[in-house]
Amino acid sequence: MALDMRELCERCETTRLTPDGPARICTYECTFCVPCADEMRDVCPNCGGELVPRPRRRVTAG
Numbered sequence: 001m002a003l004d005m006r007e008l009c010e011r012c013e014t015t016r017l018t019p020d021g022p023a024r025i026c027t028y029e030c031t032f033c034v035p036c037a038d039e040m041r042d043v044c045p046n047c048g049g050e051l052v053p054r055p056r057r058r059v060t061a062g
Contacts, residue, residue, distance in 0.1 A: 005057055009033040011040070019057040026051055 005019045009032050017023045017033060024037035026049035032040070042051040 003055065004029050004031075005054075006031040009036050011036040011045070018059070020059045021056070023054040024051040025054045 003025070006023075006029070007015060007017050009017060009023075010030055011032055012035075014033055017031065022034050024032045024034060024042065026044035026047055028044070028047055028049065030044050030046045030049075030051075031054065032044075032051060037051045040051070043049075044051055
């Protein structure tokens with residue numbers, strides 16, 4: 001089962017979250033950009049879980 005690599009921050013709705021770029025997720029895959037996660041002190045507002053760096057996925061030319 002692969003992670004859902006969401007492209008939008010759930011807080012600010014920015015579109016700069018690319019599969020190979022930085023983002024923060026919780027165990028439910030709630031996804032936030034790094035600035036928003038920092039402002040929330042790495043606590044998910046949806047479940048109260050810890051926000052950690054999302055693994056990056058290599059983007060291949062296709």
